[in-house]
Amino acid sequence: MEVEDGRSSNLGDSTGALASRRPRTVWTAGQRDALLTAFARDPYPSFRVRQDLAREMGLPESRIRVWFQNRRNRTREVPRQGAQGSAGGPSGLASLQRPREPGARARGGRSSPEEGRTRPRTRLSPAQLMILIQAFGVEPEPEYDARVKLAQETALPEDTVHIWFQNRRSRHPVCGRGRVPGQDSLASHPPTPLPQPSPAPNGEPSGRPCNPREMSLPAAAQPSSGPYHEGDPESHPVSNNYTVDDVELTLDQLLMKLQADQQAQDTLDPHVPLEDIIPTLELPLDPQEYWTFLLDLF
DNA sequence: GCGTAATCTAATCAACA
């Protein structure tokens, strides 16, 4: 599994400043020609085609996907003045209509299932999930550099990390955070610290979930008032006979173990089953039960 | 200053347990 670093030779380095955004890709004339040719052939290339293009150009597949997204948007744009045809939609769209199945939706719709059409679905391991959830609790909107670090820690492509955060934000909104309209959220937050094993008692992550069900791991033990206990003051302890303190403690241990392993190996192997790690911890509760609880929690 | 890469949200599909 490759980790996209997005720093190909033809990428500009933005002055050495903190990379809140991925350095802007500068296409060569040859690359642009190849992209335009591919776009003329199919504005909705499959994952396989995008991957082939990426390989030819020595760039991450995600750059190819974004180029096609932007290209479609620009091609679709119609003049604001004098535009008409409200009944049939923008006329400029005609050539861009993706072949759709009957009943396919306007958004998120896809053509019929086809081998290699989409990227193979990623199955995140418990260790990878733990790292991501922990990071999300600290910073739900990680900047580019932080995403690259997380990608290295989890051995996932940066793009997959990015998508995971997007999905997570949309499905697990956090209180007290929100994008200010007209403001680039990427530039509006300080550099993202990587997750720490033990948040200070009062140093809870700002990204507190709004949903009581959402117990981002490090924020699990929060007995104080607030949306967490809305209508269910006994909702935590979370499960069985465990208290949140038990969970917090063991999660801390688990994270420290993972980080120690990572330091020892330079990179964390996300494929190491969590069962192999948990028994080595000094747990205040039964490892097997804890493992079951973790699976339930995730 | 313009063109466009990068990023966001929202909606949706679809694989899988």
Next chain:
DNA sequence: TGTTGATTAGATTACGC
């Protein structure tokens, strides 16, 4: 059937030339 990774449209921001 619910969860969640992947994809899309559309809008916006900010960087390279």
